[in-house]
Amino acid sequence: MPQSEHELRLRERLGRLKNLSLLGGAKLSGELERLQRQIDRIGEEATDEEIWRKVELARHPERPYTLDYIARLVEDWFELHGDRALGDDGAMIAGLGKFAGRTIAVVGQQKGRDIHERQKRRFGMPNPEGYRKAMHVMELADRHGFPIVTLVDTPGAYPGVVAEQHGQGAAIAASQATMARLTVPTVACVIGEGGSGGAIAIALADRVLMQENAIYSVISPEGCASILWRDAGQAKKAAAAFRPDAIHCLELGVIDDVVPEPKGGAQIDHDMAARLLGEALRDTLGELDGIPGDELRRRRRARFRRLGVYA
Amino acid sequence: MPQSEHELRLRERLGRLKNLSLLGGAKLSGELERLQRQIDRIGEEATDEEIWRKVELARHPERPYTLDYIARLVEDWFELHGDRALGDDGAMIAGLGKFAGRTIAVVGQQKGRDIHERQKRRFGMPNPEGYRKAMHVMELADRHGFPIVTLVDTPGAYPGVVAEQHGQGAAIAASQATMARLTVPTVACVIGEGGSGGAIAIALADRVLMQENAIYSVISPEGCASILWRDAGQAKKAAAAFRPDAIHCLELGVIDDVVPEPKGGAQIDHDMAARLLGEALRDTLGELDGIPGDELRRRRRARFRRLGVYA
Amino acid sequence: MAKIDVSVETGDQPAPPPSHPNTCPSCHSHYRDDELERELWVCTQCGHHFPMRARPRIASLADPGSFVEEAADLHSEDPLHFFDLRPYTERLAEAEMKTGLADAMVIGRAAIDGRNTMLAVMDFAFMGGSMGSVVGEKFSRACDLAAETGTPLISVTSSGGARMQEGILALMQLPKTVAAVEDLRDSGQALVSVMAHPTTGGVLASFATLGDVLLAEPNALMSFAGPRVVQEITREKLPDDFGRAEQNVRYGQIDAIVPRPQLRSTLSRLLRLFDAPE
């Protein structure tokens, strides 16, 4: 594996920051550390087995979900409901709360834990109403200057007849467009499955993080396998081919940092997983403090417009 | 009837403009004429019989509807469809076209002429989808700097079970709010029935006009009568009590000008009715030319915030 | 084509009154005045929310002694010289006598758990909470005061719709209050809307649904057109919870239903979230 372009960019930024470090305080040295950590991680390429293990962990039924993190990290949580048109989608959570001393909005897909809740949450697969609720709350946050944290955890948008009739594709596009217009700091973190369009709909953020054992992909391994080899059982082979793990996403510049999990995975210790996520979110939001809204927006768009490999 | 406050304001403005008239060109003398016409009209209070005749004319089945005016006044008409969520409401028309040499958006309720079309158009009573389509097109026009003309012709918003479920009240509020935010010139004209919330949803404009035989009211005469006297047959009496005619609306400052119709009513000569409406719209849009967008918005809100009588 | 779309109430009562106003229409429990008052007019047996007048509502929400009323003296005029069975002026005078209020809305500054806010509270007992010029003007001023003092605005609505007796000027209170909300919004301040039974017609179709957060009391009717009108026009059988808060939650129209005993703490939390000044 050749040194990636993203790694080159990181090294260059590291070099620049090191020259500045005599001037900078704690915040700058924190960023130096983070960059060094990223570069180190890019070296650690995962084996096929490790990748598959991450797919399993990302989908682990005991893995903390959006509301588990909210319960541990957000004070004065007030959930908002409804798309103001059609319904209230249980697969998408949106609301306001206090985090690190200020009001933020949190938006994220929500999987269900028991059978009843799984149906209500549609396994974390939102309908257009869910994306429209997300947009509504993000616009509310934007008006009031509240930073936005999105937690991505979905196999994908719900592939239903009614979902299509109500404009699933357009809702996913509109949600991204809404995020591209925001003037408040935004941080997305993939906390489980970052499944395709259903995930990116709420992940066009200033910074994109991924938990250590989360996955982020254009298609599920099973979906990929059933197209390529006409056999969903070849999912492991497919996952190895497109590597949905965090290190690979970091290497490609798709994400900005990897959030550590408790040893063995987030499902083992929800409290510690939340603490680690909370630290990462606080630090990342801190980096965005003080940047004017239109500059945030400019950089956010530029960040995504850089992605791709061509000659 | 004492001289109304609105009349006083008009007279004051007339006085001011007359002092300026040595400087002004054709545009200013046009406005002088218009103001004088308004003041003259306020004198002509309609009798109860005349008011009822206007109610009948406003609802005349041969009266020109929104699309009749568009066909006669707008070139390169391109109708836009759909609320991007649920449906396309035939009771609300929205689209782009060329008027007086520039692109404008036209939004208006549409009644049906034959039985089939009446059902499709729901007698000009929009569902929430209709108001959402209107908002969508008004926002599009705002982005592109296109002035907006709205043509109001509805007995009211559709009172249906599904309409309520999909947020009829909220859609009417949101449509007004959208208009209160626009930064392009907006002119509304009541061309038939200006029925209550269903009408005001698209009438929060910089200038509000009414055709000579249009009506504009908080409640239909029949609705009023059935509440007050438990007898819808008393509609004529109710109309006399709250006077929904254009002169009365002008006197109260609710509208800014009365648009003349062919003698006997617009139904007698669609072409001439359209020509007269076209002239009024062109002149009124002309008055708004060159006013910066945020100033337009400020004045528009102030215009509506003045309305009401209290001590 | 006879139809009513901003439903308009002319009577002074929410509906056919129950045998006794202190008897729960839902479970028929009977209460003494002081019992009901203590329980915020909520039936302790079944949770039914009785109508709550504006002043007790304010007392139940604001920190003791914090409420300072504004624009209390605004009175309606009679621009149409409106006369139905009785002159409008007579109806106004009677409503004032009965309620001790000059019109159907009370506005003022208040604090909730030490955080400053503006309140705009409607009273259904004043001509069915109908919105005429005074309600429109008071609500607009509440928006401006909130913007000037840098506090959120909390509105509590209870209204049959626009006040027919003021004719087209009553309709104009819709765009007027909408414009006021937009000015408030541009100032960066929040509007929290609490919809009590009933919030219908022109109030629902203007400021009440434009809040940053939309709350409702349990079972509150929140329809634009009244059930009777919808039934007459469509000839459809109406669902049992037609237009009720519960239906509105299900269809994504509002954020939450908040039972009255939890309203104060909910608003307190929202004031913290919207950074209302202490």
Next chain:
Amino acid sequence: MAKIDVSVETGDQPAPPPSHPNTCPSCHSHYRDDELERELWVCTQCGHHFPMRARPRIASLADPGSFVEEAADLHSEDPLHFFDLRPYTERLAEAEMKTGLADAMVIGRAAIDGRNTMLAVMDFAFMGGSMGSVVGEKFSRACDLAAETGTPLISVTSSGGARMQEGILALMQLPKTVAAVEDLRDSGQALVSVMAHPTTGGVLASFATLGDVLLAEPNALMSFAGPRVVQEITREKLPDDFGRAEQNVRYGQIDAIVPRPQLRSTLSRLLRLFDAPE
């Protein structure tokens, strides 16, 4: 939980190909190549729209001699060293040989009836019109060129979705093209989106549905998830016109269906309305 949501095409054909590509799958009329070309690949018997390649599409829309291609040389790399049944690089080379195109989108300046515009036209014959880095980059450049030259952008899409072989970078073309549309929008220029059969998955869920005006060709499939996936997951019987342009019109998702013979004049009218420079 096996599911696909950005439907991804790896083959080169829209579906099981008909017995002969010039036989109408709807009414079985058969055509010579030159007949089809003359009729813009529309069946004169039944109106069926055959797939239309990017270059003939451009020729059918642009004034003769007006088209100037941009970024023709952009080629995909193989960031994942992706290998399924065959290496991605081999698939790319084959697609290029077959289509004469470097990737699934052609962009450039053009004029329609004398008015300047940018065009971004997809070609389904290139790996199912799938969107990888090159399509994303070309579309983004088309947005910038439209903004710089002060002209609208017309996109004509035909795509099975994101290009799986580019993995997560293919998914990133969704936010990339969305960001480009937003930059275009801020410049004040219009995007007119024409969706030809099929416009699905990641292209539908990004730039294609963000146009100021949304047009579709008759019977074009415009679903986010493919019919097969929806069927498998929901076990529902799909409506006959599932995801088709006609359904999308009925549900308010698009402005109009425009048969191919009227497309040029429709776009010409829209360029006049959006004041495209002459």
